[in-house]
Amino acid sequence: MxxxxxxxxxxxxxxxxxxxxxxxxxxxxxxxxxxxxxxxxxxxxxxxxxxxxxxxxxxxxxxxxxxxxxxxxxxSEAVSDLPVVIQKPPIVEPDRPECQNCEKPFATSWLFDTFNCKCCDECKELETYKLITKTEAKANYLLQDCDLEKREPPLKFIKRKNPHNVRWGDMKLYLELQVRNRAIEVWGSEEVLEEEKEKREEKKVISKAKKYNKQLRELRMNMRSSMYDRTSAASHTHDFGPEIYNEESDSYTRKCTTCPYEETFEKM
Structure with a gap:
């Protein structure tokens, strides 16, 4: 011994x-x-x-x-009065994390310290590790506030001044890689997410088409009203025939049996 x-x-x-x-x-x-x-x-x-x-x-x-x-x-009173200082243990060589991109161990990393993402400082400029705003995260990946802030674990973010107007509130920037993974977690798979995005795009197109057709019908009705001779209308009472439904424009048309006047309207 x-x-x-x-x-x-x-x-x-x-x-x-x-x-x-x-x-x-x-x-x-x-x-x-x-x-x-x-x-x-x-x-x-x-x-x-x-x-x-x-x-x-x-x-x-x-x-x-x-x-x-x-x-x-x-x-003893002298010992009990001493402040207790807890220091974070240093990262020793076997415990150094490896970059998930280049697979090289690193000692310090901005993405690792900020977003807990195992990526070294040399690889953080790649397109994979770009940052997006909260608005982009919700629009591009069909997420809600609760998906970003309430679902465990909440996604990490950083705050930056809005470059468009300094008077507006600070922007929240998220790591897009983590937002994409959260969207797959919410929707089940990337295929389901893409299908939902296509459905919503189709609804937007249909809604815009309906709005355009409605405005076009209103414009036509205004033009016909302006072309109608109001001087002769004072001494003439229209005698309308049967109403005809136009399925394509979702409107009705009826004609006067005694004059060439034609009226197009919608029913609520």
Missing amino acids: SEKIEKSNEDLPRYLKDRIERNRQKALALQKSKLIHHPNAKGEVVSIDKSVIKIGATRYKDTGGGFLLEEVDQT
Whole structure:
């Protein structure tokens, strides 16, 4: 056992070796004195048990390795007043994360620190790791606020000033890669997401077409009303025939049986 201790001590710095030797000599002197007052002690030497020795107000523990360890009173006021500082352990070589793009280990990364994305600083400029606004994330991937902020785990983002108007609120920028993965999680698969986007685009086209046709019908009716001779209309009462339904324009047409007047209208 002593050979192993001596062998391990060979790798220690010189000042640690000297400290160990001084402690060892001090312990040997205490054992030889057999509780006789130690010349370097400021108080009486008292043996509490086989492994603990008290010199004055200080307690020492015999480690059995050739030196004494000073015991600290955890209940003392001086120790209890010391602030507790918890430092984050450094990333040692085996724990360094690997970049998911180039598969090289890295020590620091802006994307890893900001978005918890395993990507080194050399690869963060790729198109895969671009940032998009919250509005783009909701529109391009059919997501809602709860999908971004409430669903666990909430997506990380950074805030930046709006470049279009400084008076507007700050923009929230998300990592598009994480937004895409969240959309697949919400919709089930990328194929279902694309189908839903196509359906919504079709609805938009149909809605725009209906709005255009309605405006066109209103324009035609206004033109016909302006072309009608109101002077002759005062002395003439129209006698309309049967109504004809136009399925294509979703409107009705009726003609006067006594004059060429024709009227097109819609029913609510």
